[in-house]
Amino acid sequence: MNVTIIDPLQGDFPEVIEEYLQHGIMKCVAFNRRGTLLAAGCSDGSCVIWDFETRGIAKELRDKDCVVAITSISWSKYGRHLLASAADKSLTLWDVISGEKIAGTTLEQTTLQAFLHPGSHIPSICLACSLSSAPVLVDLNSGSTTVLPVSASDEGSTTALNSRSKFADGSLTFTPTAASFNKHGDLIYVGNSKGEILIVDSKSVQVVALTPASGGAVIKDIVFSRNGQYLLTNSNDRTIRVYENHLPQKDGLRALEDLSSTVHELERIEKLKAVGSKCLVLYREIQDSVNRIQWKAPCFSGDGEWVVAASASRGEHNIHIWSRAGQFVKTLEGPKEALTDLAWHPVRPIVVSVSFSGLIYIWAKDYTENWSAFAPEFKELEENVEYVEREDEFDVMPDTEKVKESDINEDEEVDIVTVEKDSAFSDSDASEEELCFLPAVPSPDVPEQQDKCVGSSSKLEDSTRSRSPLSEEAEQNGQEINMASSPAEVVGNSTAEDGGTTGRIKRKRKPSEKGLEFQAEKGRKPPKSSGKSLKKAYNSGNGQETTYILEDDVTD
Structure with missing residues (x-):
C-alpha cells in the first residue's frame, strides 16, 4: 500500500472484514516481524503458516506426538524459528524452512503464553506463563527451568517461593498472571495478583524495579508496542492501562543501575518503587464505564498509535479501537460467535481475529478512492460532463505549452544496489538472514468435487455412446470408435x-x-x-x- 496517497483524515485503522482464512480449527495467531507470514495454531496440535500476501498455505508443521490444541505461538526475531505451546504442557521449537522439530520439553503446568527471547540469533531461551504457577525461563536445549520472582521480597529462587504462605489448594498467595520480554530481552516485566509490575533482570533473575498500579487488580496481559516506547496492561478491574517506558531501548539494565545509584537512604521495597516510578509512567486508562466489559487479547497497532482489544463476552465478536490518548474510535462487529485471539499487522492497518469456530477473519480498511492524490490535475466527476477541447489541444507542438529542459543529468550513474531502509523497521537492525517469504504450496482440489466431475463425465460419455448410431454399428462390427x-x-x-x-x-x-x-x-x-x-x-x-x-x- 502506498502510504503517501492515503487520506490522513480517514485514519489508519481497519473497518470491514476483507477476507477469511479456513484450515481446520485454528486457536491462536501471530505475525512475523515483517508481517509477510501469519502463523496459526490449530486444535489438532499442528501449526499452519500462511503467506499473507497470497493468502495461501506456505507450510504446515505437525508433530505426531502432539494431538491437543495449541495455546500460543511465537516467532523468533529473524523469522526462522517458531515456538508453539500446547495443552499437553509441551513446548516445541520448529525450524520454519525445513519444517523439522529442533527442540522441545514438557513443563509441570499448561502454558498459556510463550515467548522466544528476542535478542538471540538462534533462540534457545523462552518465557513461559501459566495460569496457576509462576512464569519460568526455559532452556529448550537442556530442558532446565528458572522460576521468576512474583513479588519484591522474592529473589527468584525456588526455595523462597516454597517458603511463602499458600492457599488451601496449594497455590501461592502471589499468583502471577502475565510476563513479557522487553524489546531486546535483557529485562522481563512480570505482573502479579496485587497489580504490581516487576522489572526483573533476565540473567540474574533479580527484581530491579517495581511499579504499583492503581486499583491493585490482577494483571492478565502485558504487551509492549513495536518500538518498545509504550506498555499496556489488562487487569481484572476491566481497565487497560497504557504506560510510557522511559528506559532506553538498548542497555536498559545499565540505565536501571544508574537510576538505582541515585536513590539513597531508603528501604529496599521503597527504593524499587522509586526506581520503577521513573521507568514506567502511567499515560492513559481505558475502560467502558457504561457496559463494564472485560477485555481480551489487547495489543498496539504497528506504529503504536492505536490500542485494540476484544470483548470477552460470550457470543460476541466485537473489536474495540482507541487512540493511544484514550479516545474511543470505533467498534468492529463481527459474526455472532466468541473471539479467541487477535493480532495487528506490524506495518499495515490490518487486524486478524480468530473465532471460536476456528476461522481467521481479516479486517482491513475500507479505502475511499481519491484520484486527485495521484496527480493534481486529476478532477473527480460525480456524473458525465461534456468536454470541450481547446483548438490547439491535440496539436503536435501547442503554443500554450513549451517543452521544459530536463534537469536530470543523464551521465550520472544510477545506484541500483543500495536498498533504502524502511522507516517502519528503522528501530530494528536489518539482517540478510531474515526469513520473509516461503514458497506457497497450491491447495489440491477437493476429492468430492473430483468424484463428481469424473462421474458426470462418465455419465455423459455413456449417454453419448448409447445415443450414437455410428458407435452402435461399429461395436457390432467389432470396431472401436473414439467419441468426439x-x-x-x-x-x-x-x-x-x-x-x-x-x-x-x-x-x-x-x-x-x-x-x-x-x-x-x-x-x-x-x-x-x-x-x-x-x-x-x-x-x-x-x-x-x-x-x-x-x-x-x-x-x-
Missing part, C-alpha cells in the same frame, strides 16, 4: 484409423425427394427424416471412400 464432440473430429479419427478402404462404416444414403416420390408410388413407406443426411467423404489422395459425415438436408 463434433462431426469433423469423427472424420479425422476415422481417417486416421482406417487409412484406406478396410473397415469402412457403411450406411444407406438418404434418398432424395424424387426417390421418396418414386418409393411412394411403389407403395413403400418412406423413412422419417431427421433433418440430417449422411454424405460420403473421399480421400483426396487416392480417391477412396473413407467415412460418412452428417450434413444438413439440401432441397433440390
Whole structure:
C-alpha cells in the first residue's frame, strides 16, 4: 500500500472484514516481524503458516506426538524459528524452512503464553506463563527451568517461593498472571495478583524495579508496542492501562543501575518503587464505564498509535479501537460467535481475529478512492460532463505549452544496489538472514468435487455412446470408435484409423425427394427424416471412400 496517497483524515485503522482464512480449527495467531507470514495454531496440535500476501498455505508443521490444541505461538526475531505451546504442557521449537522439530520439553503446568527471547540469533531461551504457577525461563536445549520472582521480597529462587504462605489448594498467595520480554530481552516485566509490575533482570533473575498500579487488580496481559516506547496492561478491574517506558531501548539494565545509584537512604521495597516510578509512567486508562466489559487479547497497532482489544463476552465478536490518548474510535462487529485471539499487522492497518469456530477473519480498511492524490490535475466527476477541447489541444507542438529542459543529468550513474531502509523497521537492525517469504504450496482440489466431475463425465460419455448410431454399428462390427464432440473430429479419427478402404462404416444414403416420390408410388413407406443426411467423404489422395459425415438436408 502506498502510504503517501492515503487520506490522513480517514485514519489508519481497519473497518470491514476483507477476507477469511479456513484450515481446520485454528486457536491462536501471530505475525512475523515483517508481517509477510501469519502463523496459526490449530486444535489438532499442528501449526499452519500462511503467506499473507497470497493468502495461501506456505507450510504446515505437525508433530505426531502432539494431538491437543495449541495455546500460543511465537516467532523468533529473524523469522526462522517458531515456538508453539500446547495443552499437553509441551513446548516445541520448529525450524520454519525445513519444517523439522529442533527442540522441545514438557513443563509441570499448561502454558498459556510463550515467548522466544528476542535478542538471540538462534533462540534457545523462552518465557513461559501459566495460569496457576509462576512464569519460568526455559532452556529448550537442556530442558532446565528458572522460576521468576512474583513479588519484591522474592529473589527468584525456588526455595523462597516454597517458603511463602499458600492457599488451601496449594497455590501461592502471589499468583502471577502475565510476563513479557522487553524489546531486546535483557529485562522481563512480570505482573502479579496485587497489580504490581516487576522489572526483573533476565540473567540474574533479580527484581530491579517495581511499579504499583492503581486499583491493585490482577494483571492478565502485558504487551509492549513495536518500538518498545509504550506498555499496556489488562487487569481484572476491566481497565487497560497504557504506560510510557522511559528506559532506553538498548542497555536498559545499565540505565536501571544508574537510576538505582541515585536513590539513597531508603528501604529496599521503597527504593524499587522509586526506581520503577521513573521507568514506567502511567499515560492513559481505558475502560467502558457504561457496559463494564472485560477485555481480551489487547495489543498496539504497528506504529503504536492505536490500542485494540476484544470483548470477552460470550457470543460476541466485537473489536474495540482507541487512540493511544484514550479516545474511543470505533467498534468492529463481527459474526455472532466468541473471539479467541487477535493480532495487528506490524506495518499495515490490518487486524486478524480468530473465532471460536476456528476461522481467521481479516479486517482491513475500507479505502475511499481519491484520484486527485495521484496527480493534481486529476478532477473527480460525480456524473458525465461534456468536454470541450481547446483548438490547439491535440496539436503536435501547442503554443500554450513549451517543452521544459530536463534537469536530470543523464551521465550520472544510477545506484541500483543500495536498498533504502524502511522507516517502519528503522528501530530494528536489518539482517540478510531474515526469513520473509516461503514458497506457497497450491491447495489440491477437493476429492468430492473430483468424484463428481469424473462421474458426470462418465455419465455423459455413456449417454453419448448409447445415443450414437455410428458407435452402435461399429461395436457390432467389432470396431472401436473414439467419441468426439463434433462431426469433423469423427472424420479425422476415422481417417486416421482406417487409412484406406478396410473397415469402412457403411450406411444407406438418404434418398432424395424424387426417390421418396418414386418409393411412394411403389407403395413403400418412406423413412422419417431427421433433418440430417449422411454424405460420403473421399480421400483426396487416392480417391477412396473413407467415412460418412452428417450434413444438413439440401432441397433440390
